[in-house]
Amino acid sequence: GQNIDQPTEMTATEGAIVQINCTYQTSGFNGLFWYQQHAGEAPTFLSYNVLDGLEEKGRFSSFLSRSKGYSYLLLKELQMKDSASYLCAYRTGGGNKLTFGTGTQLKVEL
Amino acid sequence: DGGITQSPKYLFRKEGQNVTLSCEQNLNHDAMYWYRQDPGQGLRLIYYSQIVNDFQKGDIAEGYSVSREKKESFPLTVTSAQKNPTAFYLCASSMGWDGGQGTEAFFGQGTRLTVV
Numbered sequence: 024g025q026n027i028d029q030p031t032e033m034t035a036t037e038g039a040i041v042q043i044n045c046t047y048q049t050s051g052f053n054g055l056f057w058y059q060q061h062a063g064e065a066p067t068f069l070s071y072n073v074l075d076g077l078e079e080k081g082r083f084s085s086f087l088s089r090s091k092g093y094s095y096l097l098l099k100e101l102q103m104k105d106s107a108s109y110l111c112a113y114r115t116g117g118g119n120k121l122t123f124g125t126g127t128q129l130k131v132e133l
Numbered sequence: 134d135g136g137i138t139q140s141p142k143y144l145f146r147k148e149g150q151n152v153t154l155s156c157e158q159n160l161n162h163d164a165m166y167w168y169r170q171d172p173g174q175g176l177r178l179i180y181y182s183q184i185v186n187d188f189q190k191g192d193i194a195e196g197y198s199v200s201r202e203k204k205e206s207f208p209l210t211v212t213s214a215q216k217n218p219t220a221f222y223l224c225a226s227s228m229g230w231d232g233g234q235g236t237e238a239f240f241g242q243g244t245r246l247t248v249v
Contacts, residue, residue, distance in 0.1 A: 123175035
């Protein structure tokens with residue numbers, strides 16, 4: 024199977040902060056992506072990390088630790104519209120082939 | 134508006150028939166991809182193309198075929214040899230192939246194929 028893992032489901036409260044974790048094992052690592060996908064729609068790009076550390080983009084931040092094979096997506100000030108599936112994917116080698124996790128279904132409640 | 138367009142959104146096919154899914158992009162992207170998405174599984178790569186007139190098999194190419202005669206177009210044919218074709222098919226494109234910032238993949242809206 025795929026050597027990338029993320030939780031299947033998470034639930035959080037509107038206005039709160041949630042962290043979605045992703046772990047992976049691969050050689051030739053060349054970047055980690057996060058996508059958001061609403062049901063029946065196309066995945067949309069959220070963030071990209073290739074070096075260790077935190078990348079911040081508005082309410083969304085993504086962290087990478089290459090030595091640990093670990094990334095997380097941090098969503099702040101949660102809104103109802105953030106209810107979606109969040110896909111973690113790594114890229115290997117010199118190309119743009121992505122290996123996706125199964126996605127984390129986030130439910131934001133009042 | 135620039136984007137990537139897949140058609141049709143829903144497609145029904147009888148067993149034993151081939152069917153072709155359309156994917157067109159006007160983003161001037163070199164690389165294009167086809168993924169398959171099944172419930173409870175991540176996106177899986179079927180075929181990809183780095184440049185016109187070239188394409189490579191992904192992880193689950195059996196039972197599928199593609200062509201890349203134009204930069205803008207990357208149609209996918211699901212043949213009768215594909216054992217379990219019912220799925221959500223996503224086409225994507227990216228500016229480059231060599232990685233780095235700005236080479237993230239952009240996805241089309243998907244085609245949901247059902248074999249009846």
